[in-house]
Amino acid sequence: MDKNDLDITSLKQKYENMRALGKKVYFDADEFALLAEFYNSEANNAEAESIIEEGLTMHPGSSELMILKAKQLVRSGKFKAALSFIRHMSDDNDLDVPLIKIEAYLHLSLFDEADNLINNIINKDLTEEDYYYFVTEVGFFHNDVDKFDSAITYLEEGLKINNSNIEVIADLAYSYEMKGDFDKAIEYNNKLLDLNPYSFDAWLNLGKLYTINMQYEKSIDAYDFALTIKEDDVTTLKLKAFALHLNDNVDESTALFRKCLAMNPEDDSIYDSLLCLKALSKQYDEMMNILDIKEEQMGSEGILIRRAIVYLHKGDIESAKSLISQIPDDKKDTPEYHMFEGELAFIREDFVAAEASYIKAALLYGRNEGVEEILDKLANICIVQEKYKQAAIYLEELLSISPEYYTAKARLAFVRFEIGSKEPFENIMQQFSDNELRELLALFLGRDTSDFNKLSRESIITRLNEARESRILFKNLKY
Numbered sequence: 454m455d456k457n458d459l460d461i462t463s464l465k466q467k468y469e470n471m472r473a474l475g476k477k478v479y480f481d482a483d484e485f486a487l488l489a490e491f492y493n494s495e496a497n498n499a500e501a502e503s504i505i506e507e508g509l510t511m512h513p514g515s516s517e518l519m520i521l522k523a524k525q526l527v528r529s530g531k532f533k534a535a536l537s538f539i540r541h542m543s544d545d546n547d548l549d550v551p552l553i554k555i556e557a558y559l560h561l562s563l564f565d566e567a568d569n570l571i572n573n574i575i576n577k578d579l580t581e582e583d584y585y586y587f588v589t590e591v592g593f594f595h596n597d598v599d600k601f602d603s604a605i606t607y608l609e610e611g612l613k614i615n616n617s618n619i620e621v622i623a624d625l626a627y628s629y630e631m632k633g634d635f636d637k638a639i640e641y642n643n644k645l646l647d648l649n650p651y652s653f654d655a656w657l658n659l660g661k662l663y664t665i666n667m668q669y670e671k672s673i674d675a676y677d678f679a680l681t682i683k684e685d686d687v688t689t690l691k692l693k694a695f696a697l698h699l700n701d702n703v704d705e706s707t708a709l710f711r712k713c714l715a716m717n718p719e720d721d722s723i724y725d726s727l728l729c730l731k732a733l734s735k736q737y738d739e740m741m742n743i744l745d746i747k748e749e750q751m752g753s754e755g756i757l758i759r760r761a762i763v764y765l766h767k768g769d770i771e772s773a774k775s776l777i778s779q780i781p782d783d784k785k786d787t788p789e790y791h792m793f794e795g796e797l798a799f800i801r802e803d804f805v806a807a808e809a810s811y812i813k814a815a816l817l818y819g820r821n822e823g824v825e826e827i828l829d830k831l832a833n834i835c836i837v838q839e840k841y842k843q844a845a846i847y848l849e850e851l852l853s854i855s856p857e858y859y860t861a862k863a864r865l866a867f868v869r870f871e872i873g874s875k876e877p878f879e880n881i882m883q884q885f886s887d888n889e890l891r892e893l894l895a896l897f898l899g900r901d902t903s904d905f906n907k908l909s910r911e912s913i914i915t916r917l918n919e920a921r922e923s924r925i926l927f928k929n930l931k932y
Contacts, residue, residue: 669700
């Protein structure tokens with residue numbers, strides 16, 4: 454029976470009636486497959502799995518049901534089981550079988566096996582439709598395992614055939630963003646907007662990317678477009694406020710953060726953003742006022758330590774210590790308390806104690822939001838002590854959590870420069886835009902960025918490597 458001739462509505466009704474009556478369910482293999490696909494599309498994976506198992510009991514040789522079973526195993530993260538299940542199925546008759554194998558290979562880090570199978574399929578005489586389906590799926594799989602260069606290769610190959618597939622373009626924007634090529638990520642987000650000018654997500658992503666790229670006016674405009682689609686979306690308002698601050702529109706930024714606070718008075722992240730804003734502009738009395746508002750709205754928990762940190766920012770160490778002494782011993786094992794101790798030790802230039810305290814804070818945070826600041830501080834403490842390899846470990850961990858953390862990326866470039874290892878240094882260089890590379894070269898050579906405007910990307914990287922090698926030579930002569 455042709456699947457197109459099957460009526461899913463009557464089939465579903467028949468299946469559910471038989472189940473309700475406790476009767477044995479019997480269908481043809483393609484009917485079982487259609488039912489399973491329907492329940493999967495409804496996100497009822499448990500029902501779909503049950504249907505597939507029942508179908509295979511009656512039709513154990515059905516390749517269609519076997520493929521659905523293998524896909525179910527892959528979705529569940531059971532990659533070895535999926536490979537084992539379809540190990541005897543041929544790659545010749547259906548693209549689904551090799552695609553299941555490729556996805557499993559990639560997740561199991563069997564990259565050579567994946568590449569060999571990909572090349573084998575691509576070298577076959579595929580129709581354009583099959584070729585397009587295959588390369589785009591392979592591109593999506595590579596994105597899933599953070600192999601962004603390969604993902605870009607396959608997805609851009611698919612784009613040559615169909616340049617209006619929103620899913621492909623969105624994944625390309627993501628790949629380039631994760632690679633640190635924000636200009637290309639912006640280009641692909643703009644392509645999405647060409648296809649759908651009312652895409653809230655595309656405008657929001659564009660705003661974030663322009664912020665990372667330090668194009669703050671464009672970022673603010675992008676957020677304004679997003680807000681015309683979803684008026685008073687708090688996330689967008691917060692991001693716009695942050696961009697306004699970076700663009701030196703401090704008063705507008707503060708007003709927008711306060712608007713967010715009025716809309717969501719119990720959103721802890723808004724208080725944190727306002728405190729950060731006031732800390733950067735050294736408005737310590739304002740920071741205390743914000744903490745007063747937070748205490749009134751959300752209670753006193755954690756407020757004492759935050760006030761002590763404000764005193765540290767002011768340089769009033771005695772007042773900070775006085776507040777800290779009021780915290781009971783059983784309330785001290787918190788990330789904030791250990792960060793305070795770390796900062797106090799750093800001010801005293803007791804870097805060993807500072808590092809130990811920040812490590813305690815990092816362990817309590819885990820990989821939750823906010824740990825980036827702790828990892829950044831740990832890297833700084835190590836750099837001060839010239840422990841560059843340890844600093845690199847902290848910075849790489851930070852970038853694995855927040856790839857867009859530009860200051861960490863720049864600091865890692867400096868650390869790699871100091872360590873002198875060619876390959877890791879070149880790897881981090883690939884994550885910078887051309888303008889960022891010019892800024893780094895100017896920093897390393899003590900020159901103006903404009904001196905390098907005419908250099909190509911390859912020439913800049915060559916000059917950076919020459920500077921790195923000169924640094925190694927200098928250090929060897931010195932020691």
